[in-house]
Amino acid sequence: MVSSLHNSIAAKNDYSAMNAVTIDCVIFGFDKGSLEVLLVQHAEGISKGKWGLPGGWINKRESTDDAAHRLLNELTALDQIYLEQLKAFGNPDRFPLRRVITIGYYALIKREDYNIKAGFTASDAKWYKINEIPDLIYDHNEILAYSMKHLRNRVRQAPIGFELLPEKFTLLQLMHLYEEILGIEMDKSNFRRKILHMKLLVPLDEKQQDVSHRAAQLYKFDSEIYTKLTEKGFNFEF
Amino acid sequence: MVSSLHNSIAAKNDYSAMNAVTIDCVIFGFDKGSLEVLLVQHAEGISKGKWGLPGGWINKRESTDDAAHRLLNELTALDQIYLEQLKAFGNPDRFPLRRVITIGYYALIKREDYNIKAGFTASDAKWYKINEIPDLIYDHNEILAYSMKHLRNRVRQAPIGFELLPEKFTLLQLMHLYEEILGIEMDKSNFRRKILHMKLLVPLDEKQQDVSHRAAQLYKFDSEIYTKLTEKGFNFEF
DNA sequence: TCAAAAGTGTTGAAGGTACACCCATGC
DNA sequence: GCATGGGTGTACCTTCAACACTTTTGA
Numbered sequence: 068m069v070s071s072l073h074n075s076i077a078a079k080n081d082y083s084a085m086n087a088v089t090i091d092c093v094i095f096g097f098d099k100g101s102l103e104v105l106l107v108q109h110a111e112g113i114s115k116g117k118w119g120l121p122g123g124w125i126n127k128r129e130s131t132d133d134a135a136h137r138l139l140n141e142l143t144a145l146d147q148i149y150l151e152q153l154k155a156f157g158n159p160d161r162f163p164l165r166r167v168i169t170i171g172y173y174a175l176i177k178r179e180d181y182n183i184k185a186g187f188t189a190s191d192a193k194w195y196k197i198n199e200i201p202d203l204i205y206d207h208n209e210i211l212a213y214s215m216k217h218l219r220n221r222v223r224q225a226p227i228g229f230e231l232l233p234e235k236f237t238l239l240q241l242m243h244l245y246e247e248i249l250g251i252e253m254d255k256s257n258f259r260r261k262i263l264h265m266k267l268l269v270p271l272d273e274k275q276q277d278v279s280h281r282a283a284q285l286y287k288f289d290s291e292i293y294t295k296l297t298e299k300g301f302n303f304e305f
Numbered sequence: 306m307v308s309s310l311h312n313s314i315a316a317k318n319d320y321s322a323m324n325a326v327t328i329d330c331v332i333f334g335f336d337k338g339s340l341e342v343l344l345v346q347h348a349e350g351i352s353k354g355k356w357g358l359p360g361g362w363i364n365k366r367e368s369t370d371d372a373a374h375r376l377l378n379e380l381t382a383l384d385q386i387y388l389e390q391l392k393a394f395g396n397p398d399r400f401p402l403r404r405v406i407t408i409g410y411y412a413l414i415k416r417e418d419y420n421i422k423a424g425f426t427a428s429d430a431k432w433y434k435i436n437e438i439p440d441l442i443y444d445h446n447e448i449l450a451y452s453m454k455h456l457r458n459r460v461r462q463a464p465i466g467f468e469l470l471p472e473k474f475t476l477l478q479l480m481h482l483y484e485e486i487l488g489i490e491m492d493k494s495n496f497r498r499k500i501l502h503m504k505l506l507v508p509l510d511e512k513q514q515d516v517s518h519r520a521a522q523l524y525k526f527d528s529e530i531y532t533k534l535t536e537k538g539f540n541f542e543f
Numbered sequence: 544t545c546a547a548a549a550g551t552g553t554t555g556a557a558g559g560t561a562c563a564c565c566c567a568t569g570c
Numbered sequence: 571g572c573a574t575g576g577g578t579g580t581a582c583c584t585t586c587a588a589c590a591c592t593t594t595t596g597a
Contacts, residue, residue, distance in 0.1 A: 087325045088395075088406055127404055131395030155393040155408045157326075157369030166365055168326055168408075170393045220462075239548075257587065259550075280548040281594035304540070477575075495560065497577075502558095518575040519567035 087166065090135050091122035091207065093153070093173040093214040094143070096181065096194060097231040102247045103194040104211065107142070109204065110191070113163065119204035120211065121192075122169065135172040142192070144182060149175040149230040151221075153214055161206040169206075173214040175230035222248050223303055226267055229288040235271060237283035238262065245305055253305065261305070267292055325404065328373050329360035329445065331391070331411040331452040332381070334419065334432060335469040340485045341432040342449065345380070347442065348429070351401065357442035358449065359430075360407065373410040380430070382420060387413040387468040389459075391452055399444040407444075411452040413468035460486050461542055463535070464505055467526040473509060475521035476500065483543055491543065499543070505530055 094105040106118045121142050125134040135150055153171035161169070195201070200211060222228055228244050242258045262268060269289045274282040332343040344356045359380050363372040373388055391409035399407070433439070438449060460466055466482050480496045500506060507527045512520040 085325055085404060085406075087323055125395070128397050130397055131393060131406065134395075152392050154390050155369060157363070157372075157408065159366050159368055166323060168323075168369065170395065170406075224458075237549085254587070254589085255549085256551075256589085261586090275549095277596095278548080279596045280546080281550085281596095283549055302542070475576085492561070493576085494562085494578075499559085513576095515569095516575080517569040518573080519577080521576055 085125050085127065087168060088125055088131075089122055089167055089169045090125060090131065090138055091120040091156075091169050091171050091210055092135060092139055092142075092150075093120055093171065093211055094139070095173065095175050095214075095218065095231060096178045097244055097247070098178045098194070100243055100247060102197045102231075102244075104197060104200065105143075105192060106195050106200075106203070107192045114204040117204045118193075118195075118201055120207045131170050135170075139172075139174055143176065145176060145180060149227060153210070153217055156206055156210055158206065163205075169210075171210045171214065173217065175227060177231065177233055179233050219249055223305065225297070226288070226293060226303060235273065235285040235287055237275060237285060238268075239283060241286075249305065251305075258305070265296075265301070265303075267296070323363050323365065325406060326363055326369075327360055327405055327407040328363060328369065328376055329358040329394075329407050329409050329448055330373060330377055330380075330388075331358055331409065331449055332377070333411065333413050333452075333456065333469060334416045335482055335485070336416045336432070338481055338485060340435045340469075340482075342435060342438065343381075343430060344433050344438075344441070345430045352442040355442045356431075356433075356439055358445045369408050373408075377410075377412055381414065383414060383418060387465060391448070391455055394444055394448055396444065401443075407448075409448045409452065411455065413465060415469065415471055417471050457487060462540060464526065464531060464541055473511065473523040473525055475513060475523060476506075477521060479524075487543065489543075496543070503534075503539070503541075505534070 096103045096105065105121065107121045108118055109115055121138065123134075123138045123141075125131060126137075129137065132150075132152070135152070136148070139148055139150065140146060150172055151174075153173055155168055155170050157168040159166060161167070197215065200208070202208065203211065222245065228241065228248065231244060232240060238259055239255065241262065242253055242255060245258075246253055267289055268286040271285045271287060273285045275285065276282070334341045334343065343359065345359045346356055347353055359376065361372075361376045361379075363369060364375075367375065370388075370390070373390070374386070377386055377388065378384060388410055389412075391411055393406055393408050395406045397404060399405070435453065438446070440446065441449065460483065466479065466486065469482060470478060476497055477493065479500065480491055480493060483496075484491055505527055506524040509523045509525060511523045513523065514520070
């Protein structure tokens with residue numbers, strides 16, 4: 068019975084979405100010292116008007132990773148995004164109408180690169196500060212909480228924080244990002260020493276412009292050195 | 306179309322397995338200094354005779370976590386097992402006959418508690434040393450490799466290694482477990498100091514019996530202290 | 544000249560590494 | 571008495587946390 072059921076789906080359309088599994092994406096951004104998440108407002112169905120994580124169906128011939136990239140690109144028009152699977156969320160009653168398992172992904176994007184896609188307006192898609200998240204549809208608050216926990220762990224293992232910053236940044240910006248994600252205060256002197264000691268940052272021939280205080284050195288992230296360090300294994304505790 | 310398809314499934318049997326998602330479990334054990342994985346031999350279908358990870362279907366009314374526990378219990382007759390989701394594996398061609406996504410889980414069990422379930426014999430279910438794994442069905446080698454990587458990371462963050470050892474163990478046994486999982490050599494003197502300093506171990510009024518060398522102190526793991534430490538946050542680097 | 548952030552220097556405490564060495568037990 | 575693993579002690583070195591201090595810049 069199971070395989071004849073399958074055949075009827077496959078016969079209909081090889082590219083049709085699978086009907087029991089969805090993708091949901093937690094998209095993090097960092098703006099003016101705050102960690103934010105991109106939420107979308109549902110326009111139809113039982114959840115009309117409520118906010119939730121952007122997501123969608125998986126096509127028959129694409130991997131779940133590809134599906135997540137496609138959905139993200141449809142929403143933000145961004146390519147080459149840092150994207151990783153969180154895990155599958157499979158409570159039997161998470162979706163009220165029928166049994167649907169969702170696979171959670173989380174993405175880190177540079178806010179300077181981001182533009183809301185044509186088709187979305189400010190009323191459909193909006194950045195929410197991480198501690199001002201409203202009630203979301205289904206189990207999306209749970210998915211978001213899990214991704215927050217995961218981000219806090221990940222950020223201590225690998226320098227993924229850079230994915231949230233512009234190409235050029237100052238050491239203090241980087242430190243404030245870590246403070247915001249981890250929810251702790253840091254000592255700038257110790258942070259400088261530690262991060263510079265890792266040799267992952269390349270100082271640029273540029274300084275901050277138009278600030279009402281001493282202009283800070285700008286740095287960029289050196290992904291070549293990162294790759295070498297990753298092979299040897301390193302850790303990133305703060 | 307999607308929802309009418311769904312209704313026909315639900316009408317048939319509320320407890321029927323979902324047909325597009327499976328569970329696969331990587332079950333780790335530790336025996337005589339070697340890290341091992343429990344594999345099962347497939348008795349029918351296109352993969353007859355080949356070895357693979359134990360797994361199965363998800364019932365309509367159980368969560369994916371519950372499904373994993375049920376499958377594990379059916380295989381090993383063990384309850385109360387350390388079990389965690391790895392992630393979903395969703396390549397479109399991972400299963401040759403049709404599109405099936407699988408959710409990987411990994412479990413750590415105490416070999417002393419384990420008995421192969423009635424219905425399974427030594428030829429159906431077998432422990433394989435971690436570096437003697439044969440070619441497995443589908444993408445199971447990939448799932449196993451991923452779980453190995455995950456275990457190496459996890460073991461550095463939390464004392465889950467204890468799940469693989471008997472109730473009572475010696476410090477050297479514990480150290481050898483870490484050495485085996487992480488693939489490194491350690492200094493016993495430094496290991497002792499470090500692990501005892503964490504206060505996670507409780508010395509028992511017992512020593513090893515019948516060994517041809519000085520009998521070692523036996524310890525047990527104190528889960529109460531672990532809980533307290535977890536709340537405060539601690540790390541477990543070696 | 545003041546406020547604000549950039550950036551430097553120092554010190555004591557804690558923890559890690561690498562060893563050398565002694566202890567108990569069975570064969 | 572010797573092989574084997576259990577267990578202790580220590581000296582050196584690195585890293586970390588805390589905090590005081592100096593520098594640069596715009597308003």
